[in-house]
Amino acid sequence: MGRQVRTRYAPSPTGYVHIGNLRTALYEYLIARSMNGKFILRIEDTDQERLVEGAVDVIYNTLKVCGLKHDEGPDIGGPYAPYIQSQRKDTYLPFAKELIEKGHAYYCFCSKDRIDKMRIEAESRGETYMYDRHCLGLSKDEIEEKLAQNQPWVIRQKMPREGSTTFEDMVYGSITIENNMLEDQILIKSDGLPTYNFANVIDDHLMEITHVVRGSEYLTSTPKYNLLYDAFGWEKPVYVHLPLIVKPDGSKISKRKGDASFEDLVAMGFLVEAIINYIALLGWSPEGTQEVFSLEELEKAFDIRRISKSPSSFDMEKLRWFNAEYIRAMPPEKFHSLAMPYLEKSITNKSIDLAKISKLLQKRTEVLTEIPSKVGFFNSLEDYDLNIYIHKKMKTTLEISLESLKAALPVLEELEPWNEESIHSSLLSLVESMGIKNGQMLWPVRTALSGWQVTPGGAIEIADILGKEESLRRIRIGIERLGRALS
Numbered sequence: 001m002g003r004q005v006r007t008r009y010a011p012s013p014t015g016y017v018h019i020g021n022l023r024t025a026l027y028e029y030l031i032a033r034s035m036n037g038k039f040i041l042r043i044e045d046t047d048q049e050r051l052v053e054g055a056v057d058v059i060y061n062t063l064k065v066c067g068l069k070h071d072e073g074p075d076i077g078g079p080y081a082p083y084i085q086s087q088r089k090d091t092y093l094p095f096a097k098e099l100i101e102k103g104h105a106y107y108c109f110c111s112k113d114r115i116d117k118m119r120i121e122a123e124s125r126g127e128t129y130m131y132d133r134h135c136l137g138l139s140k141d142e143i144e145e146k147l148a149q150n151q152p153w154v155i156r157q158k159m160p161r162e163g164s165t166t167f168e169d170m171v172y173g174s175i176t177i178e179n180n181m182l183e184d185q186i187l188i189k190s191d192g193l194p195t196y197n198f199a200n201v202i203d204d205h206l207m208e209i210t211h212v213v214r215g216s217e218y219l220t221s222t223p224k225y226n227l228l229y230d231a232f233g234w235e236k237p238v239y240v241h242l243p244l245i246v247k248p249d250g251s252k253i254s255k256r257k258g259d260a261s262f263e264d265l266v267a268m269g270f271l272v273e274a275i276i277n278y279i280a281l282l283g284w285s286p287e288g289t290q291e292v293f294s295l296e297e298l299e300k301a302f303d304i305r306r307i308s309k310s311p312s313s314f315d316m317e318k319l320r321w322f323n324a325e326y327i328r329a330m331p332p333e334k335f336h337s338l339a340m341p342y343l344e345k346s347i348t349n350k351s352i353d354l355a356k357i358s359k360l361l362q363k364r365t366e367v368l369t370e371i372p373s374k375v376g377f378f379n380s381l382e383d384y385d386l387n388i389y390i391h392k393k394m395k396t397t398l399e400i401s402l403e404s405l406k407a408a409l410p411v412l413e414e415l416e417p418w419n420e421e422s423i424h425s426s427l428l429s430l431v432e433s434m435g436i437k438n439g440q441m442l443w444p445v446r447t448a449l450s451g452w453q454v455t456p457g458g459a460i461e462i463a464d465i466l467g468k469e470e471s472l473r474r475i476r477i478g479i480e481r482l483g484r485a486l487s
Helices: 019-034 055-066 092-102 112-124 140-148 196-206 216-232 262-267 270-280 294-301 317-328 332-346 354-362 368-379 398-415 420-432 437-448 458-465 467-486
Strands: 007-009 038-041 103-108 154-156 162-168 172-179 186-187 211-216 240-241
Touching: 007 019, 007 211, 019 038, 019 211, 019 240, 019 270, 019 294, 038 186, 055 262, 055 270, 092 154, 092 186, 092 196, 092 216, 103 140, 112 196, 140 270, 154 216, 162 216, 162 240, 172 216, 186 196, 186 398, 196 216, 211 216, 216 467, 270 294, 270 317, 270 354, 317 467, 332 354, 332 368, 354 368, 354 467, 368 458, 398 437, 420 458, 437 458, 437 467, 458 467
Parallel strands: 007 038, 211 240
Antiparallel strands: 103 154, 154 186, 162 172
């Protein structure tokens, strides 16, 4: 195939980008990049009832933040402009009329009432409704007369009734559909606009698209598209149908059922790079065992032949794992800038060095939105359960904790300068002189400072961040409360 590879992402502007849709865009981008081709953006807005204000911007923005740079599209132009279907609406009717001349399509004047009645009757018999070709037999004169009377019409594709249509798919192999299963689909609607099924074939041909990538739910429609290519005598594209993305329980992902869209995942604190990396592996497996890929690495490694045909499970836990890997691997300054909005909201004490908290959090954060739940104790010491002082592994009891805090207080009161190193060496030499285990000192101090069972960082880091005055205040509260409980 001597043609340059050209793929296209052709979303309908419905207001959000769901995960399956984003994966399609990603694979089309990767096919184009891995084969030195072009990646085209086309907006399919012929279904005017579903349009949502601002939805086209959502599409541009998503591609941009994901790094999927298109080579041609409505915003940047290109040799096949316009790239918005509603702006191409005069393109399609001449092709539909050409099909009528060739005997592959016909005018249909059936009213909506007639069609609805037939559909209801078919369903009541438990059958799938198919148009009964009522208008196929109209003579040329009858058609001319109805057109002259301005009767509403659609144009339907005339499907073969015998035999079968077979096509090759890069993922699913050879697929055969019996032709009598194919309905005479509408090509041009009564508003003069093309249906999705017709417009995308015409546009793909005119824009010289070589690879059509879409969900496996379109497998059974592909013969209809191929019959159109054959009717015009055009070269067919390479088909790449992608497996379904399902939830771990096997049910289909759907925005209506409250499953997350791309924007939702970003709002939930997932990093764009981690989302893209994870989505790339939903249905495609690289050679070797590498799991973490940058977009550039994916561009080099991607190979259509390694796309799987079995459904892929979208697992939030696995996405969290990827996200944590990305957070751990990033430079501390980058993590700090991502953590800042969450820290500034959660910590009102202006004397606290937020960069130090970021340093503690980076290794312990899976998604950014969990940051506030990890740092509240830096703001204020809430009332806490004294049983937190008791820790089997650290070998602490309430009595040991009280003793350790009482011993630590005068040492820390004298301490200058106040930093991690000085706090560390003073507490550990105290541990040595008392002949106790490290944990028997550090666990009670950490508990007194935070009042929490689980904290990012231990006693020494927390004391350093809280500062001398606040640390001593909290240790005194601990001593007083333990003393009361034990007396």
